[in-house]
Structure formats: C-alpha cells, structure tokens
Amino acid sequence: MLYFSTILLSVFITISLIPMLTRLAGRFQMVDLPDPRKVHTRPIPRIGGFAMALGAFFPIVLWTAVDDFVRAYLAGAGILVIFGLLDDMKGLGYRVKFAAQIIAGMIVVFFGGVRIESLGTLLPGMLQIPEWFSFPLSVVAIVGVTNAINLADGLDGLAGGISLLCFCCIGYLAYLDENTVVMLLSLSLAGAIFGFLRYNTHPASLFMGDTGSQLLGFSAIVLTLKITQGDTPFSPVLPLIVLGFPVLDTLTVMVERIREGRSPFSPDKNHFHHRLINLGLSHADAVFSIYLIQAVMVVSAIIFKYHNDWLLLAFYVSFSVLVIIAFTAADRNGFRFKHFPSILDLFSGRLRNIKDLHLIIKVSFPVSKVIVPLLFLISCLFPARIPLYFSIIAGCFACLIVGVRIFGKSRMGFCLRFVLFLTIPLILYLVKQEKAFWVSPQLVNLYHISFGITAFFIILVTKYSRRLQGFRMTTMDFLIVFIGVVIPNLPDHSMQSHQLGLLTVQIVVLLFGYEVLIKELRGRFNSLTASTLISLGLISIRGFLF
Helix, strand or coil, X not given: CHHHHHHHHHHHXXXXXXXXXXXXXXXXXXXXXXXXXXXXXXXXXCCHHHHHHHHHHHHHHHHCCCCHHHHHHHHHHHHHXXXXXXXXXXCCCHHHHHHXXXXXXXXXXXXXXXCCCECHHHCHHHCECCHHHHHHHHHHHHHHHHHHHHHHXXXXXXXXXXXXXXXXXXXXXXXXXXXXXXXXXXXXXXXXXXXXXXXXXXXXXXXXXXXXXXXXXXXXXXXXXXXXXXCCCCCCCHHHHHHHHHHHHHHHXXXXXXXXXXXXXXXXXXXXXXXXXXXXXXXXXXXHHHHHHHHHHHHHHHHCCXXXXXXXXXXXXXXXXXXXXXXXXXXXXXXXXXXXXXXXXXXXHHCHHHHHCCHHHHHHHHHHHHHHHHHHHHHHHCECCCCHHHHHHHHHHHHHHHHHHHHCHHHHHHHHHHHHHHHHHHHHHHHHHCECCCCCHHHHHHHHHHHHHHHHHXXXXXXXXXXXXXXXXXXXXXXXXXXXXXXXXXXXXHHHHCCHHHHHHHHHHHXXXXXXXXXXXXXXXXXXXXXXXXXXXXXXXXXXXX
16 A cells, blocks of 8 residues: 555656646746757746656655665755756756766765675676775766666657656566565656656657756666665666666767767767657657667566576677667668558558448447446445545545636646546555455456456547547557556566556556546536546545445
C-alpha cells in the first residue's frame, strides 16, 4: 500500500501543480523559444521540471526513512533543481551548470556513500577500486549521465519516457534486493514523470527544462549505482545497460564535435533523435523508436541482472557498435525510411466497406460508453471495505466535479481525467486486497473477463473512429502498454502471488478506456459526469456507513 500511495501522491502533486506553474512561466520568462536547432515552432513553457521535482520530493520526505543517503540525494538533487530553475529563467553558461553538477555529485559520493567501488569480474580477482580513484570516477559518472539525459531532451516526451523506463527497471531491481529506500525514490520519480508526460507527449504543451532533465539524469545514475555497488547480487555493469543508450548518444555527438574542431559542448542537431528524423521518421516515430530501443535495454537488464560481468559488457559494446554502424551506413548510403502499411492497415482495408457503413463504430462506441463506466461502478462494489480516508477523498472529488460543472464547464475533461486517474488505481487495489462476502469465484472470473471485453471494444473505437478530434495513439500509450505487458511477466513469484501483474493490466484497461471516451465525446460529458459522480458517491457512502 505504501508503494501504491507513493505513486498516486507524486502523480497527484505533479498534475495539480502544472496548470498553476504554467501560468507563472511567462511572468518569470521560463519559456522555450524556437530556434534553428530546435524542433518546436512556438514558445512553450519549461516549468515541468519544477513540478516533477515537487511531486517527487514530497512523498520521499513524507514516507522515506531519512538516512545519510536520502539526505545527500535530496541535497544534491535540490542543488540541481535550483540551478536548473536559474538556467531556465536566465540561461546559465555550461561552466556554471557543470559546477553545480560536480557539487551535487560530490555530495552524494562523500556524504551519501554512492561510489563505484567494484567492477566485478572485470578486474582480476574482483579487486576493489582504490578510494583515491573511486571518488573522482564516481563523480565523473554522475556528471556524465546527468548531462546525457539533459542532452536527450530534444523531442517531445523523449527524456521523460527514457527516464520512466529506467526508473521502472531500477524500482523492480530494488524490490528484488529489498531496498525499500531506492524503490520508494524510483516510484516517486516515476509517478512524477507520468503526471508530466500528459503535457509533454507530442505535440507538447510543456517542457521539463534543464530543471527536470538534470534531476532525472542525476537521480537515475545515483539510484542505479546505489543498488549495483556494495553488498548486492546485481552486476556492477548493469548501469551501462539501463542508461547506456543516452550515454552512447552523448559520447558519439561529443566525439563528432571534437573531430570537427568544435567544442564538445556546442549545440547542434546530430543526436540520435535528430538523425532519425533526418532519415525520414516523423517526430512521434523517432520518439517511439528510441522508446523501443530503451525498452529492449531495460528488459535485457532485468533478464541478465545476475549474469557474468564480461557477458554484459560484451552485450553493451556489441549494441553500441551496431547502433553506430547502422547510423553511419544510413548516412553514407542516403537511406530513408519508407512508410509501409501495417498488418492493421491491411486488415482495415479489407473491412473498408464495413467501415464506410460505420457499422463497427456504431456498435463499439455506444457499448464502450456503457461498459467502461459500468465496470468502474462494479469495481466500487467489490471491495470488502472502503477506508474512511478514501471516502473523504471521493467526496471531495465529487464536490470538485460539481463545482467545475457549474463554474468551469470547459475544464470538465481535465477534471474527469484528474479524478479518474487517481481514483481508479486505488479502487482496483482495494478489490485485489479483499473482496466483499457476496462476491463468488464465478463472479470474480466474470469480472476479470469483462476487462478483456472492455479492451476489445475500446481498441475497435480507437481503430475505426472517424472523428477528426477523437482519440489518437501517442508515444505515452506505448509506455503504458509496455509496462502493462511486462509487469505480469516479470520473473518473480512474490509479485505474481500478489497478482500485481493482473492489477496493472486492469488499471491500464480502465484508464485507457476513460481516456478514449473523454477524447471521443469532445466536450459532451453529461453522461460520463453523472456516472462518475454515482461511483464517487458510492465510494463515499460505503466508507462512512461500513
């Protein structure tokens, strides 16, 4: 429950702060203006990193046992957030930013005990690295990865998505190692990124700025080193696998700049994501491609977490060589991606006559409008009990919806997303914990099957909708689906015994269903608002009466 609450609280705080901070961005000149080396064409606020920082730090301070490591991490991260804010407002030079990164790195190394002390079997006899070399090596690694994520923040959702996959992997490894502190920190950061990505997915309405990218890079390397150094069963080479792609990108670009006689810190458009766009991919396709590569690396880290250090190093070197050769060959041969029809496109073409008659959408959309709210309502009946605090929260959410309905109807879509995004995971968690006495095994099976039926109709709506302003798949949906697919198949009997995989899938299905409905309804939320109020009222009443 603590882990679940951590994610929800960080998401809640981040999403709540973003609208307010966005309005302040213009006043403090925290706006990213377009220029020749940037992809966006209009000014965009870059305050998202500060919202993520507050969203992540609050549950860390609230629930994490404060020790030397936590104090050092918060101090180092806090320094980067402060200097990041100044850079986003006034534009600091790279020397000042490097100084802040070095100070943050030294704090976690000297006071937090985060050091590269061993390279495992890569050194003869598993020799320990001497302290005189371990300290500077650790600081260099921290500064390097911090900048790697910072430089990867070149397309909408790119740095956030890469970091989200990293923190999911780090959190799972920490769970296996029973490292509660690292797991809580990873979940807090993952929740904050989830809240931010709703505004940063292409086309983005918000950027994280240096505040966010430096925070994510610093946190990723610090937490990865924390669980792979010292008394741990994991290979010390794992950080290369988890964080290796953005590091390879940064090193490749810097080497090219030096070879051309330029400063390694001079800006250009030679990063992997820029090169993918130059090869003919769209903005979203380039981000999706890098997500896919990072997902492969993360899964590889999970699968090979206990394997030989030399094997992991060989894997990373082979991966790096293949990436560099592929880009070099593509540039030399003038390769450009061609858009071929997918299997779904071919299938869609065969059903074009049915689609023209609107038969599929005429059936699937009305069914989805009924089955998604009904499934949420039934979920509110299934738990054996509703905690009093959740009843109070549900009552407040109901009042919020009513208030928005009366005074700010134009914001009803955002309000519904906000309420459902926080309520659905918790109610489904309560269903998993303990079911009411009247819920029979047959009813439970039917309940589980209903999620599959819901997913089927929602997929039909997304595929065959002809509404120009309806739901469209985004790169964030890939992240959600990836997490929903991977978690049920993680090789851990403890997680499987708690049915966390099934819970994750059900949360994804219900949230995805509401997201599609909100997009497809295009502002006509009367029925959806009424059904949501009924469900919230039921939660509130059950908590107070039982």
